[in-house]
Amino acid sequence: MRKFWIVFLHTYLSRVKTKGYIISSAIFLLIICGIFYVPDIIERFSGDSEDPVVAVIDETENQQLYEALSTSADGYQPMLFDGNEEEAKQAVENEEYEGLLVLSQSEQNLPQAVFYGMQLMNSTSDDIEAQLQQIKVAQAATQAGVDEATIQEIYTPVSFEREALDKEAKTEEELAGSYGLVYILVFALYMSVIVYGMMIATDITNEKSSRVMEILISSSSPVGQMFAKILAIGMMGLTQVALITVAVYTMIQIRGEELGGGFIDFIGIANASPVTLTFALIFFILGYFLYATICAGLGSVVSRMEDVQQLVSPVIFLVMGAFFLSIYGLSSPDSPIIVVASYIPFFTPMIMFLRIGMLGVPAWEIALSIAILVAAILLIAWVAAKVYRGGVLMYGKGGSFKQLKEALKLSGNIKK
Template sequence: MRKFWIVFSHTYLSRVKTKGYIISSAIFLLIICGIFYIPDIIERFTGEGEEPVVAVIDETENQQLYEALSSGAEDYQPILFDGNEDEAKQAVENEEYEGLLVLNQSEQNLPEAVFYGMQLTNSTSDDMEAQLQQIKVAQAASQAGVDEAAMQEIYAPVSFERQSLDKEAKTEEELAGSYGLVYILVFALYISVITYGMMIATDITNEKSSRVMEILISSSSPVSQMFAKILAIGMMGLTQLALIAVAVYVMVQIRGQELSGGFFDFIGIANASPVTLTFALIFFILGYFLYAIICAGLGSVVSRMEDVQQLVSPIIFLVMGAFFLAMYGLNAPDSTIIVVASYIPFFTPMIMFLRIGMLGVPSWEIALSIAILVATILLIAWISAKVYRGGVLMYGKGGSFNQLKEALKLSGNIKNKSK
């Protein structure tokens, strides 16, 4: 056991002291701080808060359209331009105005408009078009003899309320807050599994290629080394997550009063559920161990760094498949394929977590999926230990799954000789 902890501490400390780990952790912390200051950053660079000014030339009688437009303008400021169209267009090119709006009336005495701007994609023109549409509807209704009260009744939104009969189902407010949070945590789980899984495989292969492995296996058992490395790199990942969690907590305390609305409502930080975060941690740990154990076994049968990617790539594709399935599940969390996939061990960490975050999943379903996942991890750990025992002694060109059979045979021979 002492040798296990020696390998564990050496792997952990050597990893967390590397420049790459320190720099990546610092980048993550800066990103977290940046996320909490996104509204301020957007306002600083876009000048949000200053209403764009639009030049208006109204060719209608008594400039009635301009008056109607000015009375309802909220996100922009229309200014009646004293000049012709060419002068107004030149003023727009000189950035004196956001754009130019030329108002007129059709043969049916309904509003018509042409907007001139530097670019066709302009949010201000969209706002003006929407307001002119309302003015057109009001004028058309007036010409048809429909009074304003009747029009308001026609366009009033229908009363439509959703109520769930399942007591465990989430409310609309909870779903709105969970959507973005689940998306971010699923993406973080996807990146973490790939990153740390590949790290284990490359670490083992690097030790073999540098012949350090020969020294290690003479001082401690290969299986002990494998699980020490898996645990050490997993702890390194949890250390990074802990730093991020502390940064989020600190920023919530600093910016807590400014987190409501817009971006923060979408990602769910303002109303993050402790249950959702707890299951995120549980499935992160289980998902990590599942894929890390597989990668450790695969990394042990190759001795060249260029062969690692070839052997581990099917596992990466499997993780990517789970991620893309989770992205589909965000819009259909109760679909049959999502429910079935949540019980498939290789998909469970992401898909079951998705269902927990988006739906009211019964406790027995959660317990069953975790039990299947844990049983699969134990089975794969038993197989990977056998592969690792023989794989660390194999050298030469590798990169195919035939090496797994050879590693199992070599592991059996070693076990028989030890008896």
């Protein structure tokens, strides 16, 4: 056991002290602080900006469309242009105006317009189109003899309320708070598995290529080394997560009142229950151990750094599949494919946590998924230990899954 902790502390301390780890942690902390100051930055750059001016040529009688637009203009300033279209277009090219709006009436005496801008994609033209649509509806209703009160009644949203019969179902407030939290934690798990899983595989391969592995296996058991490395790099990741958590908590204390509830509610911290956060930690740890064990086994059968990516890439694609399935599940958490995927060990850490965060999942379903996941981890760990035991002694060109069979065969010939 003493040798296990020696390998654990060596791996953990050597990784934590690296410049890459310190710099990446510092960048994460700066990003966290920057996120909480984004509203101030946006306000500083856009708070004092004036609405763009749009030149208007109104060909309707008494310039009635221009008058209607002027009273409802929002996000831009319409201004009558004293000249012809060519002069107005030239003024737009000279950046004197945001664009040129030519107003006219159709044969049915309804509004129509042409907007000339430097680019087709223009948010101002979208605002004008929406306001002209409202004017058109009002004029068409007037011509049809429909009064304004009837129009407002037609466009009034239908009264529609949702009531959950399941006592475990989440309220609208809980869902609003959980959405951002679930997305952030699913993304964090996705990145952690890829980064730290690849780190384990490359660390083992690097020791083999530098012949350090030959010294290590003579002083401690290969299986002990594997689990020591997995635990050490996992602890390194949790250290980084703890730093980020402290930074987020600190920024909430400093900036929480100034930002109001909108941003805090979106990321789900304000309404996050201890139970949800506990499951987040549980699935984060289990998901890490699942994929880290696979990566450790795969990394042990190659001895060149260029072969690591080729062998580990299927695992990365598997994690990506789980992540993209989770993104789909955010909008349809009760979909049959999401429910089924939540019991598949490779998808459980992300998908089941998503269901817990977005739905009221019965306790027996959660317990069953965790039991299946733990059983899968133990099985994979048993196989990976055998692969690792033989793989660390294999040198030469690798990168194919044939090496796994050879590693298992070699492991069976090694005397315990």
